[in-house]
Amino acid sequence: MTDVDQRPSAVVPFHDASGRFARGNPGRVPGSRNKVSNAALTEIRGMKDSAIAILRQKLAAGDWDAVIFVLDRVLPKGRPIDVPDASAATVSEMLAAGELTITEAKDLATAIERLAGIASIDELRSRLEALEASINDHRRA
Known part of the structure; x- marks a missing residue:
């Protein structure tokens, strides 16, 4: 193999001497099929x-x-689960009672955690907007 593949490229060669993509060539677009x-x-x-x-x-x-x-x-994997409220205590109780498998409890706890993160981001965003509005009102006065 030569130092660089002899394929035409407008920007940079495709591969270096070791067969890896050459510097500046990211390769195929993620998700594309050959x-x-x-x-x-x-x-x-x-x-x-x-x-x-x-x-x-x-x-x-x-x-x-x-x-x-x-x-x-x-068919999709898993089964529908009826959860009275989205709290860690409820998931723990359902797991202890045998209503959930360990995998279902883990997946449910992960979903609850991510939803809580989204809720806290929304709360922070609204608080930031309120602070910005307050600062703008103070500057105008």
């Missing part, structure tokens, strides 16, 4: 009608493993 991924997705989308037909045949034949395999990948 040609192979796009071709595979197109191929899979083209197979959907035959896949559904095969799934119907397996269901008619009583092959529940195939149905469960597909539904596990299509």
